[in-house]
Amino acid sequence: MNEPVLQIKDLQIDFSTYAGTVNAVRGVSYDVFKGETLAIVGESGSGKSVTNQAIMKLLPQPPAIYSGGEILFDGKNLLKQSEKQMEKIRGNDISMIFQDPMTSLNPTMKVGRQITEVMLKHQKISRSDAKKRALELMQMVGIPMPEKRLNQYPHEFSGGMRQRVVIAIALAADPKLLIADEPTTALDVTIQAQILDVMKDIQKNSQTSIIFITHDLGVVANVADRVAVMYAGEIVEIGTVDDIFYNPQHPYTWGLLGSMPDLNEEKGQKLRTIEGSPPDLTDPPKGDAFAPRNPHAMKIDYEQNPPMFKVNDHHFAKTWRLHPDAPETEIPDIIKNRYMQYSGGVKE
């Protein structure tokens, strides 16, 4: 792979609340390379949105505290940038697509102005040129009749169309990095597919790097090049899509993949879940945070937090089972079967 656009190193974020300090992000590190899509998956509260809002420094301080690590973008540590310097980066070099298009547009401002606003802020561009560019962008994200739509308000748009507007805004200044925070969660499935197609097209044409936050593994398989799995404020496994889907190493990833429903399953089969609930991060556990929910947990899982073990050049997992001294544990059948199924093997 080529050089990274963004490097996050040992990022730690705390929130001070009345109940105590919550260690929401506990030493997260990852790189995003040029032109790739990195998907970040994990259940609610695993810290995936917090990590990525930190890149834009959009977390309100207080309660958020950036207590350690660095976020390197363009050779600069974003955590050290002033608010004024961040304003030049936001929307320009890094932009963001929010989860709910119903609330992320200003209800009392015309859509055209919401798009041109970004360009007028970051580029030396005349009002009429900005308008022309807005029309192009709207065409590009698939909004029909852009001339008419430009002068309408968000309430005159459907959810899918609004999300297209949000994408147009995010792309207006040709960012190097696009953070999509569950961009399809609030949309119904057919619209979801359309929005994903729009995003894939854009990436093909512009070589923008995308961080795609989601908890929908189907979406991950569809869009991502690499996947990072987050649990309790840590990345527990990171690798290419094939690594994660066909050779997962962390028991949490097994659990996630295992709870995905399968079309080939017998009728009447109950949906699988991961037993238990995530740990309370005001007092994070000493060992592996997943241990209490892990049916394969060993004694050491409760005592020491595992380091990242290397599986291959692009695949890492944070579990003691990869330690040379650990006893063999088998990858669960359901995941092995799936591999067989999709790689052309025969299901028993």
Added chain:
Amino acid sequence: MLTYSPVTFEKGALQMIKYIGQRLIYIIIALFIIITATFFLMRLAPGNPFASERAVPPAIQESLNEKYGLDNPWYVQYGEYLLNTVQGDFGTSMKYRYRETNEMIAEGFPISMTLGLEAMFIAVGMGVLIGTIAALFHNKWPDYAMSIVAVIGISVPSFVMASVLQYYLALQVGWFPIAGWNGFIYSILPAVALASTPMAFIAKLTRSSMLEETNSEYVKMAKAKGISKWVVTFKHALRNALLPVVTYLAPLTAGIITGSFVIEEIFAIPGMGKYFVTSITNRDYTVIMGTTVFYSIILLLAVLIVDILYSFIDPRIKLRGGKSSGK
């Protein structure tokens, strides 16, 4: 190229005319109810315009009643009254001889209106400004300072505020005249006294709705676009935050009008408030009816204007006449 087609515009204008027409009909109905209620309540109150401490000979009483039509049965009086009101004639005062009610209104209203508009301007302008600043500095000292000002404004009645202002700013420091009505400088203290409570209320309202807006997704999105804090506040959040304030403008008008009765009295301002209050204690039937109807019209129009204003501020609200629906 980038404009609405003329068809849509005409349709919108037509909708608006239809809407206003319908509202005017409602206003007339409301006025009829107000007139009727006032008429009967007034007659139910004991006493009459000609009662005085000295015993009036029955003959004089009778001839007075006859002169003003008070000897007729109530339905005749009511009918006559409605007829005159429709023609805009509220009759002569029963207390002050040779004074037309219309004349009294024409004399007093411009003064009351000047005072009222000035107070509204202060209340809305300062209230929004204070509320916005408080929200921007949420939980920091400017927020607490504004909070104290707002609590004082809301809890101190306007007549107390008036006396305090008179004592310190007029009597002690001498910056303003104590009372009277003789140019702009005379209007400042009464306008401030009148505005203090609604201003505090608007400040509170703006603060809370501004806080809500600054925590909304679209403000976060605007920040993610690289827009600075101040531009986000004034270009994005404020317009949305003002919607509840606009709703409050109609009751505010009512508050300013009723508040001005007291303030006019304290500052010896020859406005309409005096006539309104004294006409009631005097049982001056014609003046009571005249001023009540007049104030009702002003209020009902204020409500209508606020509703129209609302549709301009919030594009999601469409004014529609009749039951026609859809775009």
